[in-house]
Amino acid sequence: MSSRQIIFSILCILCSAVGLFAIVRRILLGWDGLVWGAFGLMFISAWAAIKIMQHEPLANDTIFRLKDAPQWRELSPLRRRLMMLFDWPLFFAIREREVERLFDQPLTQVVFAPHGVILVPTEEQHTEAYFLTRIAREAGWRGLKVDNAVQGIFGPRWAGAKCVKLTCLGSDDRIWNHARSELIDGGSISLLQFRDALESGYLSTLSVADRYRYYR
Known part of the structure; x- marks a missing residue:
């Protein structure tokens, strides 16, 4: 995986873990500084992950792999989430190919x-x-x-x-x-x-x- 893919995966895992911690602590103990900080870190992680996605160009190897990649409807919800987390350039390419079907x-x-x-x-x-x-x-x-x-x-x-x-x-x-x-x-x-x-x-x-x- 590329360095940006690794950073993106870490940010997604961090966002999910911190968000879950904030929700559980909010339910059990109510609002406090730690909950607010956790929610803040969750949103910052999500924002950083989105920025990485927006600025990463579609690599040539992704275009090549797209030829043999399954159609969007052939991917199970679990596989989509795993691909989003660990191979999001291909995930986006498959999804945009499906958008082209809507257009055409x-x-x-x-x-x-x-x-x-x-x-x-x-x-x-x-x-x-x-x-x-x-x-x-x-x-x-x-x-x-x-x-x-x-x-x-x-x-x-x-x-x-x-x-x-x-x-x-x-x-x-x-x-x-x-x-x-x-x-x-x-x-x-x-x-x-x-x-x-x-x-x-x-x-x-x-x-x-x-x-x-x-x-x-």
Whole structure:
């Protein structure tokens, strides 16, 4: 393993151990300085681990190993956690490969709501928080706002949600109305097709001159 992988694993183990200690001590003895210090160390360790992940480039050997790596849905929850802890570059590469499937294949069902739309993954593994976050990130623009995610310390929290609910803000109803005419209620599409529908709706609101500047 690389030195960064070793440091990342140590930080993850430290974060888990210190967090468990803080929770148990809080339950047994209540709040005190040691509990606050333990929680502080837990968050610092988690923050440092996240920074290491964000700044580590994808190595060539990881790209090579990805060719023979199993698909995301073939990994058990335990194996995912172990891979995350001890081989996170490959873990991320496998997960991003699964995100590409969401972009390119019709794996998201479109359900129209009175004032927006609901995007429902058609495969169970895509209802995990990471994939819901990616769906929301790609769909929540051009007048659509995600309304069933709560922002936590380390990102959006879905609280058991199995879909992404988006509300039309009404900034320009023509965008959503145009996009809606291109989508089929209850149909399955790729995220790229959904974005293209919103984008074409936005372009339909522009004048010829603005559209020309947009493509330049």
